[in-house]
Amino acid sequence: MPKDSINQLSQEELIQGIKENERSVMSSLYIEVFPKVKSYIIQNNGDEDQAKDIFQEAFLVAWQKVKAEEFLPQNSTAMQGFLFQVSKNKWLDWLRSSRFKKESSLGAISIEVADAEKEFLLDERLSMLDRAFQQLGESCQELLKLFYFKKMSLDKLAQSFGWTPKTAKNNKYRCMESLRKIINS
Template sequence: MGEVKHIDQQIALVKAIKSNDEMVLKKLYQENFRKVEVHIIKNKGSVPQAKDIYQEAFLAMYQNIKEDKFVPRNETALQGYLFQISKNKWTDFLRSSQFKKTTHIPDGLQLKEETSSNGSELRQENDQKELNAIHAFQKMGTECKKLLEVFYFQKKSLREIASLFDIGEASARNKKYRCIQKLRALVLATNS
């Protein structure tokens, strides 16, 4: 986002992401993909790999923003942060056994060991739990998915949801709780 010039705008950007402003998310996603793609392809990657890595990185950036782990320090901080996460994830992949098994790396092209971008084991455990929750949600029925999306992602009020689904407010509230219980059961099944 070349036009983002001031740190105030970065702070506004972070705020917009926290409230899931879809236009902002889309702009951020679309404007930063090519740079990551070029980096990955220039470093032995493929087009689908570039997409996968970028989406993983974008999700990680999003989660870190939600948890206040990212604080903008300069005018292109978030864009740089997104690129850095992508780069680290790709470096990790190149170093992983999965990559080494399938690819012959000519001598002299191996990457030098650097400190890994992975955090502590606790961090990885939390990431895994979150991924399980994502997969559990994906398995839910359409109605629950829609209701939970409108409330938790689009941040609509119960009153708005009630009119959207054409039900009473109390009924919307109970439905939401029942959907959450279903999701919880699915998460428990995934974790065990």
Template sequence: MYYFDELIVSEIKKKNEVALRELYKTHYPMIVNLIRSNNGTEEEAKDIYQEAVIAFYEKVQQPEFILTCKIKTYLYAVCRRLWLKRLAEKKRYHGNIQETETFLGIEEEMNAIEDNEQRFIRMRESLASLGEPCRGILEDFYMHDLSMEAIRDKFGYTNADNAKNQKYKCLQRLKKLFFATYKEDLP
């Protein structure tokens, strides 16, 4: 187990509310992402996550409780199961959910999620090191959904095609930065 997980479990056993809040805060974004990417809303994600955290809290209070995986994996599996049940109730999921069903591959799925999180961190770092005006152009286009005309006006290009051409060049620079960083992380 990781040190953070050991500390959280130990503090939750002592009914430490600060530890419970930290646990809640740490894994909440992952669950929002899970629910929203599977036909849910942030409000539904909040409900599901609260149920899972309460279930985890109650399990930890049991004297025989032993955590055999990461807290993150445990919460993800519980939330996924609760969400599939809720979708089945709403007739939005047509699979067969049985009480004895286990989610094989949760560890693999969690590893993929952690890999994606690392890629997002590298992308954010690459974008930050890109410099202006490239960073601004890419953020405006991809994150703020500005049109090429709006970008043309904001950055002073003569026409939208010139702005589009600059965006393409910036994107190529970003890719080079990202993959240069990525290669450094490979064994």
């Protein structure tokens, strides 16, 4: 082929070159599309060796479709887009496969253990906080529930309890200090 780049070939010339197994066309197609496929696979939990394997399989599918005249170009980059899409689909199939799940299950198990440990520690802290909260007097419990859980402002708390806003602020502070002392003892 006299043209040096795949971009200089029409889709018809590209298809004809593939049908005739022209080395320059096949090589140009590889050089044009493989970097995009490799980038996609690496961004989606893969590595370069996997990208090479997937691209090889996709290239074979594309070559077979062209040989069987089952591929009809729709635009000026149809073959490149088709090859990328086949590669992408093959990669997604591999990710869904049991082989991938087996290879990644050890990593998932360690993540699950770490998550379970975090959840256990959080449950333990919440339980400790609840026990400490139950040791507070009723008025402190009510004040803290209204402020933190019901999101009641200090002004509304003051009205509710018949206090000044400054007294509400001081009482909230004293209740929090009592809670901290219980937790730290």
